[in-house]
Amino acid sequence: xxxxxxxxxxxxxxxxxxxxxxxxxxxxxxxxxxxxxxxxxxxxxxxxxxxxxxxxxxxxxxxxxxxxxxxxxxxxxxxxxxxxxxxxxxxxxxxxxxxxxxxxxxxxxxxxxxxxxxxxxxxxxxxxxxxxxxxxxxxxxxxxxxxxxxxxxxxxxxxxxxxxxx
Numbered sequence: 796x797x798x799x800x801x802x803x804x805x806x807x808x809x810x811x812x813x814x815x816x817x818x819x820x821x822x823x824x825x826x827x828x829x830x831x832x833x834x835x836x837x838x839x840x841x842x843x844x845x846x847x848x849x850x851x852x853x854x855x856x857x858x859x860x861x862x863x864x865x866x867x868x869x870x871x872x873x874x875x876x877x878x879x880x881x882x883x884x885x886x887x888x889x890x891x892x893x894x895x896x897x898x899x900x901x902x903x904x905x906x907x908x909x910x911x912x913x914x915x916x917x918x919x920x921x922x923x924x925x926x927x928x929x930x931x932x933x934x935x936x937x938x939x940x941x942x943x944x945x946x947x948x949x950x951x952x953x954x955x956x957x958x959x960x961x
Contacts, residue, residue: 820960822864822945824854825871825895826878826886836883837861845877845886853945862886864895866945870920871895873944895943897958899936905955908932917956920946 823833824845838860845862846854851869854862854877864871878886907914909932917934918926925940926947948956 821857821861822866822895822897822943822958822960824862824864824877824886825873825892826875826881826888826890827892828887828890830896832885833861834859836885840883840885842880842882844880844882848876848880850874850876864945866948868949870922870944870946870948871942872922873942893942895945896961897943897945898938898961899941899943899945899947900957900959901934901936902955902957905953906934906951907953907955908934909955914952916950916952917947920950922946 821833823830827833840860843856843860843862846856848854851872851874853864853866853869853871855865857863862877873891875888875891878888878891881887901909901917903909908928911932913931915928918928922944923940923942925937925942926934927937928934943958945958948958950956
């Protein structure tokens with residue numbers, strides 16, 4: 796008869812396997828070929844030049860040493876500077892994506908416009924005209940136009956612009 800401890804280990808094993816296979820929850824600059832290469836190559840990069848090359852100051856280096864995007868104060872202009880200075884070739888202009896690895900969402904409960912106040916804070920900085928309004932009160936994101944650049948996120952006064960990782 797198996798011990799109680801062994802029984803509970805078998806119950807927990809699917810959870811442990813899921814943690815090992817965990818998909819990166821980070822937003823990455825849009826110039827990579829393989830998402831896994833960040834963990835393999837960027838951690839060995841001494842210069843971290845991608846972060847200092849970003850004019851918008853949205854690239855930060857997370858604890859493991861890989862570049863991630865932070866849209867708190869600005870967004871990505873797809874300027875290619877991070878790819879131009881990448882010494883490990885993780886970021887490469889030839890691998891440019893049309894969209895950042897996120898899906899931008901408007902949380903209707905937090906959104907001022909969805910709750911009867913006139914607010915265009917998210918629409919104004921949108922470089923792709925991807926935020927459309929039904930009348931004056933119902934902003935929606937046109938997913939065909941949205942590049943997930945993030946400019947709308949930091950501008951929302953109620954933090955109603957959220958994202959999920961693709």
